[in-house]
Amino acid sequence: MNKINNRLEELTSNILLDNDMYKIPVDILKIAKINDIEVYEGDLDKKISGAIRYDKENKKFAILLNKNDSAVRQRFTIAHELGHYFLHRNILENDEIHIDTMYRMPDEKEKEVDYFAGALLMNKILLEKMYEENTSITELAQIFKVSISAMTVRLDVLNLL
Numbered sequence: 780m781n782k783i784n785n786r787l788e789e790l791t792s793n794i795l796l797d798n799d800m801y802k803i804p805v806d807i808l809k810i811a812k813i814n815d816i817e818v819y820e821g822d823l824d825k826k827i828s829g830a831i832r833y834d835k836e837n838k839k840f841a842i843l844l845n846k847n848d849s850a851v852r853q854r855f856t857i858a859h860e861l862g863h864y865f866l867h868r869n870i871l872e873n874d875e876i877h878i879d880t881m882y883r884m885p886d887e888k889e890k891e892v893d894y895f896a897g898a899l900l901m902n903k904i905l906l907e908k909m910y911e912e913n914t915s916i917t918e919l920a921q922i923f924k925v926s927i928s929a930m931t932v933r934l935d936v937l938n939l940l
C-alpha cells in the first residue's frame with residue numbers, strides 16, 4: 780500500500796507557496812527557472828525519459844528532456860528531475876549526471892523522487908479540492924496536465940480512489 784509521505788507533501792507545498800505558484804496547472808518550467816536550472820530537449824532514445832546534469836565548472840544544473848515524449852510526460856520528467864535536485868543535490872554534484880530510463884528498477888531513491896514529482900504536480904490540498912468537483916480521473920488529469928496513470932497513482936496515494 781502507498782502511504783502519505785508528510786515530509787514530501789510539506790516540501791512540495793512550500794516550493795509552490797514560496798514562489799507564489801499555489802495554483803493549477805503548476806508551472807513546472809518556472810520552478811526550474813527560479814532555481815537557475817536550464818531545461819533542454821533532445822532527440823533521445825525512446826527508453827530514456829530524461830536526465831539532470833551538473834556542470835561543475837559553472838556550478839549549474841541542467842535538465843534534459845526527450846523531445847519525442849508527450850507534453851504531460853515531459854512535465855512529469857521535469858518534476859522528477861527537480862526531485863533529484865531538491866532531494867539529492869549533493870549526490871548530483873559528485874556524479875555530474877543522472878539519467879532516467881523508462882524500464883529502470885525503481886529503487887528507494889527513484890520512488891522517493893517520483894513521489895516528489897507527483898506531489899509537486901498534484902498538490903494534496905489543490906487536488907482534494909478539485910476532486911470534490913470532478914469525479915472523472917480523465918478530467919482531473921487534464922486540469923493538472925498530467926497523464927492518467929500519474930493521476931491514478933496520486934489519487935491512490937491520497938486514498939481518493
Ligand SMILES: [Zn+2]
Pocket residue numbers: 859863877878879889892
Ligand atoms: Zn530519477
